[in-house]
Amino acid sequence: MLLLVVEDDDIVRMLIVEVLEELDYTVLEAENAGAALTILQDPDQPLALLMTDIGLPDMSGHELAARARQLRPSLPVLFASGYAENVNAADGMHVIGKPFTIDQLRDKVVGILAAA
Template sequence: MHLLVVEDDDIVRMLMVDVLDELGYKAVEAENATKALAILKDKTQPLALMMTDVGLPDMRGDELACLAREIRPSLPVLFASGYAETVDVPEGMHLIGKPFSIDQLRDKVVSILGTP
């Protein structure tokens, strides 16, 4: 399964991609919303989930999620935030608080998608 990881911090994005790869998922990376939208619009790119930071440099994560749902209506969205207790997650979307462990990330992704 392919997952889109949208994270502006290079080190955090790299760690998330590495963890997802170790868990058996294929991660596609975007460092901002503009690149994420280009990937989302590419219908040849299979995506099972978009995992996005709430605070991106060019757009809020919830705005990106709404645009992503316009492009791919059934795409699950998982927000990652260091301020998880203050984030309002749109209906039908998910949240994981940063920092998270490998086990927490695995459990959250598996709860959304099932086993890779």
């Protein structure tokens, strides 16, 4: 399965990607929403999940998710936020609070993909 991780902090993004790859997912990375939209607009990328930080430098994770859903209406979205209790997630969208453990990330992603 192909996952897209959008995170502006290089170290955090690297750790998330490493964990997901260890779980045998193929992961594409984007450091901002613009780079993510380029990937999302490519019909040859069969994405199974968009995982995005809420606070991105060029637009919010919510805006990115809305644009992603215009392009791919059924794409599951996982928001990562240090303020998870304040994040409103629409249908088919999920939230994981930062910091999270490897087990929490694994369980959340596996659960989302199993339900999709």
